[in-house]
Amino acid sequence: MSDSFPGMFEKAAEVLRRNDMGGWTRAAPDLYPHQWSWDSAFISIGLARLDTRRAASELTTLLDGQWTTGKVPHIVFNPEAPPGSYLLGPEHWASASLSKNAVGTPRPTSALCQPPVHAIAALHIFEVSRGTVDEDEALSFLSNIYGRLLRWHRYLATARDPEGSGLVTIYHPWESGTDNSPRWDVALSNVRVGEMPPYARPDLEFVDEPSERPTAAEYDRFLWLVDLLKRARYDEVKVYGSHPFLVKDVLFSAILVAANEALLEVARLVKASDKDRELIGGWIDLGHRGLDACYDENLGLCLDHDLRSGEPLRVRTIAGFAPLISGSAGPRRRELLRLLYSRAFASHDGFRWQLPPSTSPEEARFHPRAYWRGPVWPVISWLFWRSLKLAGEDERAADLRRASLEQLATGGFAEYFEPFTGEPLGSDDQSWSAAVAIDWLTDEA
Numbered sequence: 164m165s166d167s168f169p170g171m172f173e174k175a176a177e178v179l180r181r182n183d184m185g186g187w188t189r190a191a192p193d194l195y196p197h198q199w200s201w202d203s204a205f206i207s208i209g210l211a212r213l214d215t216r217r218a219a220s221e222l223t224t225l226l227d228g229q230w231t232t233g234k235v236p237h238i239v240f241n242p243e244a245p246p247g248s249y250l251l252g253p254e255h256w257a258s259a260s261l262s263k264n265a266v267g268t269p270r271p272t273s274a275l276c277q278p279p280v281h282a283i284a285a286l287h288i289f290e291v292s293r294g295t296v297d298e299d300e301a302l303s304f305l306s307n308i309y310g311r312l313l314r315w316h317r318y319l320a321t322a323r324d325p326e327g328s329g330l331v332t333i334y335h336p337w338e339s340g341t342d343n344s345p346r347w348d349v350a351l352s353n354v355r356v357g358e359m360p361p362y363a364r365p366d367l368e369f370v371d372e373p374s375e376r377p378t379a380a381e382y383d384r385f386l387w388l389v390d391l392l393k394r395a396r397y398d399e400v401k402v403y404g405s406h407p408f409l410v411k412d413v414l415f416s417a418i419l420v421a422a423n424e425a426l427l428e429v430a431r432l433v434k435a436s437d438k439d440r441e442l443i444g445g446w447i448d449l450g451h452r453g454l455d456a457c458y459d460e461n462l463g464l465c466l467d468h469d470l471r472s473g474e475p476l477r478v479r480t481i482a483g484f485a486p487l488i489s490g491s492a493g494p495r496r497r498e499l500l501r502l503l504y505s506r507a508f509a510s511h512d513g514f515r516w517q518l519p520p521s522t523s524p525e526e527a528r529f530h531p532r533a534y535w536r537g538p539v540w541p542v543i544s545w546l547f548w549r550s551l552k553l554a555g556e557d558e559r560a561a562d563l564r565r566a567s568l569e570q571l572a573t574g575g576f577a578e579y580f581e582p583f584t585g586e587p588l589g590s591d592d593q594s595w596s597a598a599v600a601i602d603w604l605t606d607e608a
């Protein structure tokens with residue numbers, strides 16, 4: 164265990180224990196009282212260091228909510244959460260009554276999805292158990308979960324990429340996991356909001372200032388997009404034909420490539436068929452090509468594409484470094500790293516730590532406190548750290564890990580951090596922040 168951050172491991176483990184709902188973990192104590200998809204994947208990465216069996220159940224309880232199409236819903240609801248504690252509860256989504264593809268039991272789900280970190284997490288759980296008494300059990304966990312992960316990735320490769328571009332289409336900024344990023348501003352501005360009943364904002368009760376959360380105009384659009392998906396009864400083909408927000412998301416797509424690399428290794432470990440392995444290998448190649456096609460020479464970044472307007476979404480955010488996450492950067496890797504560590508990103512004057520901000524501080528739409536518009540997210544730092552390590556950039560990876568741990572030691576396990584002051588923002592005791600701290604602390608040992 165790391166000696167440099169005394170007591171931190173225990174504190175992080177305590178956060179996960181307090182947020183443990185018995186087999187699954189709420190994303191945060193008040194602001195997010197349910198099980199979120201990519202949160203759970205990160206949480207299981209941290210849990211693996213505490214208890215591999217419990218880490219495995221984090222993923223399997225989430226996958227119990229998987230739709231028959233293979234989609235893994237972005238929220239699996241907590242039946243015990245007080246009614247109205249989160250704006251869009253299960254009754255609003257009405258997933259099982261609107262779609263025959265949704266599972267209604269044991270816990271209802273939302274109808275969107277989030278970036279597929281799950282195969283990375285499943286492989287991690289196995290790797291942590293390697294050489295211990297739990298190894299056989301972890302291998303049988305992998306064998307059991309493999310089919311579900313394959314179906315999930317197949318859903319993304321087909322329903323979410325009918326063009327065969329290697330890039331995933333999202334229907335809502337919530338699917339990106341970077342909800343309020345300026346990445347979505349232009350595409351959202353083309354969404355005309357229709358009649359909607361008035362609604363309350365429980366999320367604003369759990370943060371210090373409204374500026375830490377999306378604005379009313381943004382929330383109207385978020386809710387309107389959900390209304391439209393409901394009207395289409397969550398039918399993918401109908402949505403693809405009529406939905407006003409259809410965007411190729413490069414960060415989601417890059418995480419899928421990294422997850423497919425992990426899935427390929429899982430396929431090898433569980434002795435899956437050659438056919439399966441070829442299929443996964445094909446998805447990886449296509450993903451690399453898709454990301455390569457989104458590279459913008461002028462900005463030196465990868466750009467999301469709005470399928471409705473046919474235009475790239477030109478704004479400098481963390482998503483632009485997608486090829487680093489997927490390992491698709493090839494000869495551009497050095498350039499991307501130079502930009503990541505330039506004043507336009509992690510080495511901006513006055514930043515407390517050299518960590519990647521969600522939006523470039525040189526963008527007009529940068530805001531150091533606003534949701535996904537500037538602050539630093541520890542889980543995003545973890546994704547970069549993992550990619551740096553895989554690419555053999557050991558020194559940079561070590562620096563990033565240390566800076567992140569200092570940030571968490573100073574501000575606690577907050578949801579996100581102001582990049583200049585290091586002030587913790589959003590929710591306290593966010594599960595995934597505690598989980599990546601645990602992984603970082605154990606990694607040094």
Ligand code: 9WN
Nearest residue numbers: 190195199201202237337340341342
């Ligand atoms: C909507 C739970 C989730 C994260 C997302 C983050 C935020 C939800 C919200 O919280 O999104 O899904 O209500 O703002 O943006 O990445 O998974 O932690």
